Amino acid sequence: MSRKLVEVKTLHGYTIEDFTKIEEKLQKSSKKSLLRAVIMRYQGIHTISIAKIINRSIAFSNNIH
Secondary structure (H helix, E strand, O other): OOOOOOOOOOOOOOOHHHHHHHHHHOOOHHHHHHHHHHHHHHOOOOHHHHHHHOOOOHHHHHOOO
16 A cells, blocks of 8 residues: 655644745754745645755655655
């Protein structure tokens, strides 16, 4: 049985621009990657493509809720 890919339905009042500004201020690359993955998934980029772009495993991307 395959797992459903990640879906970001809402930004909880934030905008993509807000997230981008937050991302720029982050120091840890893992936090930056996580936030970048949320932004890209919200924009409709496929989970597998995101994993390749941010150089992470699909398991990392599937842990984004």
